[in-house]
Amino acid sequence: MSRDAVALLRRLVQTPSESGAEDAAADLLEGTFKDLGWEPRRTGRNLHAVLGSGGPTLLFNSHMDTVPVGAGWTKPPLEAVVEDGRVYGRGANDAKGCLTAMILGAAAAFEDDAPRGTVVVSAVCEEETTNRGMAELLPLLPRPDAAVVGEPTGLAPAVAQKGLLLLEVMAEGRAAHAAWGGGDNAVTKAARDVLALEAVGFDRPHPALGLPSLAVTQIHGGERHNVIPDRCKLVVDIRTTPAYEVSELVAMVQGRVGGAVTVRSSRLGAVDTDPAQPVVRAALAAGAGACFGSPTISDWVALKGIPTVKVGPGDSRRSHTLDEFLTIAELEAGVAYYERLIRAYFGLMGGR
Ligand SMILES: [Zn+2]
The missing domain is CATH 3.30.70.360 (Alpha-Beta Plaits)
Structure with missing residues (x-):
């Protein structure tokens, strides 16, 4: 699974997806979903798939779009060069690494010993500009009981966002x-x-x-x-x-x-989640990080009223910078983390 994660992240980074131009990335992931045996549902430049059935519904969401590449890189920004255990490129950290880890973490959870419940995996457009992707997709999904927004937080769950x-x-x-x-x-x-x-x-x-x-x-x-x-x-x-x-x-x-x-x-708007919510407890149980409050905006703003945590591999301070990267170790830890989070969440909700 880990080699697959690096390959998928690299292909995503090699597919430019500046906000507003996410079609090629959505095409790529549509193929990935099919390869995983999922039924991809495409609406505009958004993509989602529903895994499992019944029980509580957990939304796993991250974004395909990136900020523009910009000038001054010392590495090629769209080649996904692997060097010293790092994958370099625009979007590697924000948030294609999170997206890759969420997809493969969810796939691992449902591969065998599937949890009793539903996970909706979504990859949306325009997070960096309008947050319209998530806002437009949400009404088309089964109503989530809780949500996880994949953003680089070093696998520590953000329970509030300015x-x-x-x-x-x-x-x-x-x-x-x-x-x-x-x-x-x-x-x-x-x-x-x-x-x-x-x-x-x-x-x-x-x-x-x-x-x-x-x-x-x-x-x-x-x-x-x-x-x-x-x-x-x-x-x-x-x-x-x-x-x-x-x-x-x-x-x-x-x-x-x-x-x-x-x-x-x-x-x-500012958003927060009661740390007693099962999704927060599951996020804590799945990893070593402590809860924190995040100063940066994400698609969580479109999920107001749904208990949400923002958590993922990588470091928010690397986002939007030159020579953006994600380490392979972070990516692999992310895949395993998201699988544990799914299992912990449905465990707490009375499934398995
Ligand atoms: Zn992001």
Whole structure:
């Protein structure tokens, strides 16, 4: 099985699948599913298969898409070169290694002594951009009782994930010719708002995620050097936790600034799972890692309300970097881990 894992990961890395262009990767996996004796179901650029029947349903999901290759690699980014026990290439770590391990781990679990229950294995598109793949696939699946999202976490289960709230603050003034004086400078007003936002404090830590963070990340004001600007826009990036409501965070910002606050995006909400949930207990039983809170967004955002853990082989800090890699040892450990997780989950749910 382990040699198969390296071969499958290499073929996946050799199949470019930038977000929005996952067709070839989906074709490849459709063939892999058939080779495993599964019935692949293709919907657009998403793919899934249902293993087993009855009992509780566990969703095993990861994504096929990658961020663009980018420039500056010292290894060929799409050849899946194996060197020093590492498979190099775009997506090797995020998340083609996880996808490979989930597919082969699930295959191993159902190969003999199959658990009593259903595992839905899905490979989705557009995780890195819109999270639309998972959102569109979910209504087409048997309703999962729990879910595992395959992302590189060093096989430690993330039981919470920060969200992203993007706000805009618009400072408004009055335009005038800079030479004549007068007017009301919106850039000056926005500058005061930037400094005022430093005083926003959070005091309700989430048990796994700690406190939210807030940063002004963009500022745009003024069109010409000789015109007192009448508008200046700030973008505020807030990494949220389930301990704060969006409306509460908006009010906290509005309470500090003079400009008008609008929500640009609140789609990527923070999520968490009670550590007493069977899927968390199974994830812990299957490996040595401890529960943690993750700062990065994943397709978990599309699974709100379903007890979920995010766990997989690899290291999140290697994602999206040059010379991205996954070690063969990590990949093999991932396959065995996911098989144990499936068995532990159905064991806890009263199956075998
Ligand atoms: Zn990912």
